[in-house]
Amino acid sequence: MRRTYISGFTGSAGTAVITKDKAALWTDGRYFLQAEKQLNSCWILMRAGNPGVPTTSEWLNDVLAPGGRVGIDPFLFSSDAAEELKQAIATKNHELVYLHDLNLVDEVWGESRPKPPKKPIRIHDLKYAGLDVASKLSSLRSELVDAGSSAIVISVLDEVAWLLNLRGSDVPHSPVMYAYLIVELDGAKLFMDNSKVTPEVMDHLKKAGIELRPYDCILTEIESLAAQGTHLWLDTSSVNAAIANTYKSACDKYMGSLGNKTTGQSNIYDSSNGQSGGPTGVYGLSPISLAKAVKNHAELEGMRNSHLRDAAALAQFWVWVEDEIHKDVKLTEVEVADKLLDFRSKQAGFIDTSFDTISASGANGAIIHYKPETESCAVVDAKKLFLLDSGAQYVDGTTDITRTVHFGEPTARQKECFTRVLQGHIALDQAVFPESTPGFVLDVFARSFLWKIGLDYRHGTGHGVGAALNVHEGPQSISFRYGNMTPLLRGMIVSNEPGYYEDHAFGIRIENLLYVKEVDTPNRFGGVGYLGFEKLTFVPIQSKLIDLSLLSAVEVDWLNDYHSQVWEKVSPLLDGSAHQWLWNNTRPLVK
């Protein structure tokens, strides 16, 4: 919001850099057109990733006289990102200055700046969470001890929410609240605006031995931990630079003060216990990230149930939209998305959408993160492909589904592309693989049918999904970016969403959520388990778009089996025209 306030650019991703006489904004390919419209002539638009476009640090090194001072709000940069920037600009003798005490945009914004959200937080019921907070803290503390640390600071919001079985609404679509959590071996402190805390939540926290502290006391507490000689676990890829820097400075100060004492004094941290003579950070990936990604039985059960209610809402929606289109009612992309929200909001446990609905007719479907706006969006065209990528937050689970449909007659080209996307979707859905396989190994299954005719798509195939939490989460992924070595583990949830996008023409994406399960293979070569996927999403795939001549018998069987499961699981939740629509759209295909 600060970036939007200072620049006028409303996209979800970007970096604004302002010098005494220049202002530049970096954003990626999704937002070039939008940024061109929204930035006035004072701003230089930096099309990140395009050839010849400098990075922020390259640009700073170019435009600033040597020896400059570059300020950042250290609460808004991860420690790793700040460190990278610091080193990059040091080559021209620029200094990175952490502005701990004031944000320069807020200084300009002044009184008109909106207040931070203060919505109450709620307890995430144990029947959905599956594990109580005490058990989660106990596992975490074992990991702290194993790693030689005595405390951890958690600043990733969905990690705090998951660990404490709490949910908030400070961030649109993500049921989290602004907070920091410090877990020590014998206690824990939650840093949060206490006006959000109901008596019920207070009781919940007390039971788990968690004390409440004001949000803005986090740095003081970090200093005090260092002064007590605490070995703090810091995930510098996620923890902000303010925290990491405060801890390091305080550790240095502690060491300095030890040096001033008479050598006769006892030192509680001597080297005989294998630790150095003062507090040192334990740097590593947050252990909560993986614990959160591997869903327990209750979390999976909630995900399954919420997906069936979501599927019912989608069936009601699809029958409505088909009727309207066939009655020649002109519906805009936003109106369609709003109506979908209506149907979902009537389902039990509905809380919010899980991200901005991508409701895209024709060429808009080729804009991968398209967000229709009321003033400017298109009418849904019966003669074009329509791509709908949407999801919801329910009390028991989070959904994310994409279907692409045609309300009239698709072209042969559209059918061929759709069918090849579907073949990739099926190949990934049906994959069986040994334990310890990283997700990127499977990515090629989803692309190979497109590759055969020289097509591809420029996004990953699968992301992690939280259980009644963020719709995007790590650490696993299924992507053509081959760096993520996280193996897929039983209970992890991933999306399966291959696509194909023809610029200025159409977009196709077919997305289900899957969870990783053990497969009962007749052999277990190497003594390891073999894993596969189970579907969470049960919504028909439009058969009109399938070129049956391209499908193998096995693929036709997959589709028929899927549709029969859809009918079996979702029809009991429907009646009337939606029930009939589901029947019509789950009939077996014959090759």
Added chain:
Amino acid sequence: MRRTYISGFTGSAGTAVITKDKAALWTDGRYFLQAEKQLNSCWILMRAGNPGVPTTSEWLNDVLAPGGRVGIDPFLFSSDAAEELKQAIATKNHELVYLHDLNLVDEVWGESRPKPPKKPIRIHDLKYAGLDVASKLSSLRSELVDAGSSAIVISVLDEVAWLLNLRGSDVPHSPVMYAYLIVELDGAKLFMDNSKVTPEVMDHLKKAGIELRPYDCILTEIESLAAQGTHLWLDTSSVNAAIANTYKSACDKYMGSLGNKTTGQSNIYDSSNGQSGGPTGVYGLSPISLAKAVKNHAELEGMRNSHLRDAAALAQFWVWVEDEIHKDVKLTEVEVADKLLDFRSKQAGFIDTSFDTISASGANGAIIHYKPETESCAVVDAKKLFLLDSGAQYVDGTTDITRTVHFGEPTARQKECFTRVLQGHIALDQAVFPESTPGFVLDVFARSFLWKIGLDYRHGTGHGVGAALNVHEGPQSISFRYGNMTPLLRGMIVSNEPGYYEDHAFGIRIENLLYVKEVDTPNRFGGVGYLGFEKLTFVPIQSKLIDLSLLSAVEVDWLNDYHSQVWEKVSPLLDGSAHQWLWNNTRPLVK
């Protein structure tokens, strides 16, 4: 051979470490049984890779009193390997000592040590090489200039052979000669025993501006290059520690001598040209590795032709072995391999086998690098699977092929496993993928059919192959080890050899060689080319071993198309029973 002499162990891979009172030998899983037999009780067998087995450096750190001195022959360790060992033992204050002037095993061996091979070298004809030496040197020199270096030392034998269009026979199965090559911007020096050089080869070298130097003058020349301020390109992953170390020491000496001069003296390397004030190494992968891997038209033509003659020899061999077995003649694995060599040696341009033939009946097939020995090998059993992995060096190309056959009735289990290996083989053969795809991305195609039933194999799927050069070469590979980011490029050759091995029962492997070619896809998404494979190997795959019920129609078509190509290409080279055998074994299957 020194390791064999000192330990008695004849395996192809291992490390012997000898202290004042202990001797230990490390080898890998292929050789545990053999090493147990061959090592006497003075030796500790270290089963590398097994849980709890220390590495050489861990063991040295354990058994030596701190401050020890560990000697190595620096000509036998790559610079990177020596550096790693040096650092690992430095943690216990041990010093790594480079024994430049004597090899301790040779001291023991004395006069009975065999003399180094002195077989004459030959020119690799331009019609097979495709590019003359002057052109290759010219391209290399451009790369040197681009990298800011003024010379390169090449110590990888097949790189020297490829660059100079020379072939030798100093190493069994690999047509290379012991040599070092230094290429400067205005000349080149080949360090080699000149008794191997015929007048014709001498003339060939002169034409390309290459001077001959004695093999053991390499270090003197390296010192002299450093003294002249040469920026030497060193690939420390392959160049030996003696060379890298000599260059570094000589550079340090050069810098020292500069420091002693009066500062008024001129310095030919001042910082104004962007280089530091003395010679420095340019460290990077050898540029010849990639140039050699990407075959030109003449190299591919030679590979295609030699593969057809090799296929003819194999057809003659298979009809012979089937006849003998059906006549109940008892043939050992070695006799079969010898007969295959007979047939191959009658083909035009035959030089040598390209590796030790793996002729393995029944359970021996499960030993991936099985080498039958006359004294101990098995009789080929008509009731068991027979795996034959072999290849040859011809004047125009190098072959490597594996076929698995059954002379009687295979079990359903064997057929299922064979068919799934074949399905993986077909999937990789038929893969289409965008430019810049590393080989590991495709590895999963070869495994996925085995994975479905919980099976797998513990080796990579494809290695590079030289053109009338080493049967194993880099830098590309197709492997489940995901670290090799080298993209597959047009003209590269790879093997396609999935397998399945059931310990103490049988082994299955189906191997063809392929080359990477452009595929004429109807689209070119992303503006890049799409690549696929063309087969080099044309030898029937035994249909008796195929479970047709598992194959898709597309897979049956692949097999029928392959066999029709085999017939078309190889039958003109055959007559009599081999011609008939090829006809019988290339008949189309009907599902």
